[in-house]
Amino acid sequence: MDDFIDFWRRLAQLCRKELLAILKDPANRAILVVPALLQSFVFGYAATYNLTNVPYAVLDQSQGAASARLLARLDGTGVFHRVATLTAPRDIARVVDAGDALLVLQFGPDFEARLAQGQEAPLQVILDGRNSTTAGQASAHVAEIVAAYNAELRGGGMPVTAVPRVWYNPNLETRWNIMPALIAALSMMQTLMLTALSVAREREQGTFDQLLVTPYTPMEIMLGKAVPPVLIGLVQSSIILCVALFWFRIPMAGSLATLYAGLAIFTVACVGIGLSISAVSVNMQQAMLYTFVLIMPLMLLSGLATPVRNMPDPLQVATLANPLRFAIDLVQRVYLEGAGLLSLWRNLVPMFVLGAVTLPLAAWLFRHRLV
């Protein structure tokens, strides 16, 4: 029993030392808070595929009422803004190439006539494909407006209407997807950086040798180095969570307890990876470089920017070793869908395994990696 108490006491002291060493440096403190805040604001505002401002140009060779009504509908959405009214087809290239308009609507001379005769009247929509995703969204939006217009022309409903119902994100705002993902992604970045440098820095300072000479076992040292970053990582996640909840007002459907439980396991896995990098690096510079080189693929192939499902199969398999992939999925499910802890086992188990493998590995490397 005494040993047990002793163990916890020593561990508590190790953690206290680690936290003090991290937090007492004002530069460190700034780095822990400022990037998280900055990035969540910037990402939150910049990372959006929702269209709020689509500049377009019109070449209306029909000059009829029908095209005017359609254009009125377009302008009425508040999303489309006309930047140019063209008079000749060759103007189209000019305005699209220069990037002034994302799309150009071209009504042929017989547009009005064909409609009156009950025929199909084609409407050319020319899109700037230099960002094909945005262009695709714009095109979909135009199609919707045209469909509504067609309904009006028909004097009633379409024979078939699709009634959309959206699960969890009624306005289909991309920000609602990205912010929860950031809760995991940004904290992973900071956690990895912090832990990867921690052992390397102690080695350079000479305090690591001092630690190894004390009666601490490598496992205790490793735990002492692991627990504070987990706490700090959770604090980072909380900062971003607050920005999402209170600034961007993205409502959370799930329970905080589940969210934090998942985040805790995720952060432990990240810390394990970071400590292993640190144990392997000879000095701080190496640790920094290894971390950076690792962070890039981890972030890109996690589903943060693009869906994992779109990736080729070998890469999808590779992402099974990426805790961020599971964390993003977990956070999105808890935040947007209100998923319960048990239903998330597919995410929790891999992260748990990762942590369970990397932490002891780090402990072993501490002792046996001879510098």
Next chain:
Amino acid sequence: MSAPGSGGFWRRLVSLTRKEVRQLLRDRANLMMGIALPIVLILIFGYGLSLDVKNAPVAVVLDDASPVARDVVAGLSTPGYLAPRVVGSAHEAYALMRAREVDAAVLVPADFSRRLAAGDAQVQVLLQGADASRATMIRGYVAGALASWSQKRADRGEAPRPAAGQVQVVDRMWFNAANNSTWYLVPGLIVLIMTLVGAFLTALVMAREWERGTLESLFVTPVRPVEVLLAKIIPYFCVGLIGLALCLAAAAFLFHVPMYGSLLVLLFSAMLYLLVALGIGLVISSVTRNQFLASQVALIASFLPALMLSGFMFDLRNVPTAIRVIGQILPATYFMELIKSLFLAGNNWPLIARNCAILAAYAVVLLGVARLVTRKRLD
């Protein structure tokens, strides 16, 4: 006693540059950053990242077993866009949605055929809010598929024709006919890699010299700060160009991204941007004089903005004004615009002239600032 001074400029420059090159080649970590990382990024961006919604799996629940209802499934089946499959019950559809095995579910109600005859049938489309942009696209696809299905029925005479004409949207996607997000992601990658090498790597390398104290001994020689800066710029400029060559090769041969613009213009503008990035890196390192801080600042001040705010993936016109203004200030934005145009649109001379002029101005200013803050002083 030899006479140092301006006569020795070339000799000193050559010697310093040679030292830099040797260090670069012998320091594995630097090489890894400069060469291996770009390769990794190219492969990830080219093969791994895709924003396209193609062959989206859709679960279809037919509560109405009539042939008309089943025909809807055929109508939804648009190759390249939607890949519907029939499932037994709504419950099954929900499970598939939750497991993310289908992107959407279409529920055809029991009274579908009856109401279709009356002219106001409805189907429910369930969309996954967890991926909003995908859902938006699919919503559009489904609506479009149903509309053309109705049209075809009218054409075949199975349904009454509408009284008035109908507008038919004909899409033409300029510059990216294949509607392939890789076509714009890969050129954008070039900007990222230039930024990485120019700003991040250089900032790190220069800050390391300050930290290690090698500059102290160097300063008490006839060497001038300009020479020290130039000697750092030249090798990393070349590394950046190597990264550029790798990207271009990959774009052409691996991903078949077309290149309609002039290669020479591309090279010229890339070199300008590289100088800009190098200037940023040198300023950061001379001011921070500390590797860790330099890397953090370089990431936050150059790489992250290049990724998020330069128009790479997110259209700047749709972000709040404050953010858009920041984007307009970034040199990366101008290079990004130029590169995408050169690849996908060809030579637009006004655009080229304007953006190159802006990049050149940035290069001059930043390199000038770098020269100002790099002094042979330790205090």
Next chain:
Amino acid sequence: MSEAAVVVARDVRKRFPAERGERETVALDGISLDAPAGALTALVGPDGAGKTTLLRLVAGLMKPEGSLRVLDVDVAADPQSVQNRISYMPQRFGLYEDLSVQENLDLYADLHGVSREQRRGRYARLLEMTDLGRFTARPAGKLSGGMKQKLGLACTLVRSPELLLLDEPTVGVDPLSRRELWQIVRQLVDDERLSVIVSTTYLDEAERCARVFVLHEGRLLAQGRPEDIRRPARGLCFVAPPPPGEPARLLQARLLDDTARIIDAVPQGGEVRVIRRQAERGETAQQPGDALAWRPVEARLEDGFMVLLRESQSEAGAAAPLPALRAQAASGEAIIEVRDLVRKFGDFVAVDRTSFTVKKGEIFGLLGPNGAGKTTTFRMLCGLLPASSGVLQVAGVDLRTAPARARRSVGYVSQRFALYGNLSVMENLTFFGSAYGLHGERLRARIGEVLAQFGLEAQANAASGRLPGGYRQRLAMAVALLHQPDILFLDEPTSGADALARREFWRRITTLAADGTTVVVTTHFMEEAEYCDRIVIQDAGRLLALGTPQQVRKQAGETDARRMNMEEAFIGIVERGRKRETAEAVA
């Protein structure tokens, strides 16, 4: 002043602005001096005296207040023209570690504009002087510490400057390399009438200079020729033999404590060298109790320096209190045993079949040049490195494989005083105390004791990283002694410390040993071997000498007629060892 001075300083000051709530640092506080041309000038003083700052000002790397003219140029106004004409070797010479010796030399030759023809002759001479001819292709990062310093000096000397500035060129370097470096410098001064300003903490080096400037806390304490500096100590220096059977350090400690009558005492050659205060008429410093007579000796530079330091220090205030000295505890049984210890790194043999024992309560020293294997041996003793083969027992266990608890009887102070810089003194003590199993009331009591013992009470809440070097050393010791270990391992504990701090340090060690703690120490300061009961000399992994300092000196060839100090003995033994090795290789 015979010729024009190369450096003329008038009321030079340098302040560093306050950083984050600290006070402003005054590095130099009104220095006025003239450094003569064509001669060796020494700047001596403890760490933090301002030597490096002064040299950097002369080199034009910082801007001074006051007037500073170098080679008759106002260096503040036109640093570049000064930098064109001088050479400067900073304390940590920035060698490019990935570049080879030859490439480093070429780089500096190019930067200084040395022509190809000049280079050939110059290189040959430099490589010969530094004995680096065989290593021209080796990357600079793979050289030993002494070789790196020599290469740094060579790079600085690729051309003959008008003025050469050397900032502590021999710190941390083994005595052999130190001698070689000085030979090089002296040769250049003699051959080329080079003007050289050297800053150093080794006072025996300053003896060989034409002019000496003593700096202390940013001010000039004394200046003149070496004999001028020696003068204050003339007639006050004696050698006192200790009572038979008693180690010299005990007498030294007693004398050091007697501050009323004694200025300084240090063990030397088995006896104690004493500087006593100016005596009143008829009074002598020698106590009736001292069995044997004191012999007067010539004053050295170090003696003059100690007199000056003590005077200025007594103005500044008392040093930390020293522990009371009790009688030497009986020692006898072996507490550390090393038999046929071997450590290999791949093909390289770092430690080659070394055997020795350390008895309980003795002070045991490991001496050797850089790369000798003493640090590796030390690390194996502490359990930081596994042995390739051999037997290693500390307090009855092998620390590498023993359970963690066994390490509770061991204390360790590393060369860099491994402390958590961001944490305060109290926090460091609390952490390390709990690491060794202390907690609660006992921990608090012990912390209070060591704070008092080491005079750290005033700094209890100061961040340890911002303490001056002397205080950090005390804190490192305090940390190691919190848990009252049986064995104390000290790795180069006094490197970089000034003479006063070293005296104080060894005074504490003496008390510890007297109380029964076993102390194992490595050091570069050869005279510190005199404090040890027994020493070991290693070179290239082999054990060359083992015994008391007296036995080792005899082994090196000391006779009553020709007495040696430890440094000479060391050099003699190592050179003999290397000659034997080459003879064996040939045979």
